[in-house]
Amino acid sequence: MTTHKSTFNASCLSCGLQKVCFPTGLMKTDIDLLDNIVERKSPIKKGQHLYHAGEKFTSIFAVRSGVLKMYAYSDSGEEIIHGFYLPGDVVGFDGLLDESYQFNMQALDSTSVCNLPYDKLSDLSQQIPSLNQQIIAVMSKKLQFNRLHSELLIKRNADQRVAHFIWHMADRFKQRGYFYEEFRLNILHRDVAVYLGLTPETVSRILSKLNADNIVSWKKKQVMIFDEAKLKQLAGFSEAEVCQEFA
Amino acid sequence: MTTHKSTFNASCLSCGLQKVCFPTGLMKTDIDLLDNIVERKSPIKKGQHLYHAGEKFTSIFAVRSGVLKMYAYSDSGEEIIHGFYLPGDVVGFDGLLDESYQFNMQALDSTSVCNLPYDKLSDLSQQIPSLNQQIIAVMSKKLQFNRLHSELLIKRNADQRVAHFIWHMADRFKQRGYFYEEFRLNILHRDVAVYLGLTPETVSRILSKLNADNIVSWKKKQVMIFDEAKLKQLAGFSEAEVCQEFA
DNA sequence: CGTGAGGTTGACTTCGGTCAACGTTTGTGG
């Protein structure tokens, strides 16, 4: 490995993690930048897995396009969905702890990612003592997100949960400089329901209502937001609340 | 600070964290040991706070007796309870991230704690590179616990949640070598309800039913477990499942 | 004692789950 290359990766990674730690995730422009630097994998087809639970931890990944879902099965065999990841999200942190991934990471749509290999990351953590602290910061953010999700499950009714979910997705596009009033979102209602602790029927009914009220429509994988203010209000976002997601 | 003292603290802490990271938390005997080493605070009266959200992070604490609840308020002013802590639990990790506590930690009963001051911990993390990794491990455990709690909220009905809660408490006593078939538990039903996403009435009705079925009784702050097997089964514990809690 | 916080119980309501029928979309193989 050339020093040059290593330096490049170091700055890229440290920059990436800074961005991860603090407000907005990776910007569209950052991703373009990453394109020039890190390894690129060939796109993953819908249904395929980026990694499986138990596999050796090799990399973290920056999502360039598509959608991923992170999931596992409970003791009783039910699917537990831990989150959905969009372009700009950085995933794979679930492998950090014991050097193997804890969850399954599946593409729900044709998805491409950048590859940030662990061995380089590992070298870096020798060279950069603050890296551990950055990891701690990432995990703290993740904890904070989990708490918000628990709050959602405990305190909010079905309408609020669905509104929250959609706005959360849109907000991530917004914060990263993508067009967010209309976007493709290839996630099954069934998966949304599992994630929110509801049934597909309930999700469907609520989407019908949101559509009838001209707040948002989600048809054929295409989301359109007609009334951002009302959506945010329903979702219970208290004005510009940052709600970052990691894996 | 004498080298002697420092060494003592180092071994104590590292041992404490090891225990925290791996299965069982602090054993009764460990606590007796800690008594001889670390600073002891005078007991906290019921209703008083060990620390408040926003206060400067000064210490982590090992609970010696009593109960603590960790809570905050949502944007909409609702109380969110993040957990309850019993003798043997180690609390205060919520202050690690940005050197100030994120939550309120209130005694629900007369409570005494050992004090593990942060400056010593901080010195240690210079001396012991693995300390950061141990912190990462603690946070991973916390994440894991959060996920179990989410699963509880999404997939389990009110009866299962209450049974889970009681068994979770009992199990912690059990794993630390205390008598667990009968113990004092000075937590308001209201607080249990908030924690589990239920109402006090529902909790009360379920406790009546559990009592009528001779599974467990919880009256006047005293819990008695009559039928451990049935309780665990209701709670959905898949045999000897470890369900550690941290703060 | 009396007071007030907390716990219990019952009647009623409601939200969301369940079941079932029917549409619609997607993807595959001729």
Add this chain to the structure above:
DNA sequence: CCACAAACGTTGACCGAAGTCAACCTCACG
């Protein structure tokens, strides 16, 4: 490119778990 099947989505009728509201009880504590 079409035909078909299977997966997914929608809608309605019905049901049940848990929430709400209200009355009453119990206990701890001054």
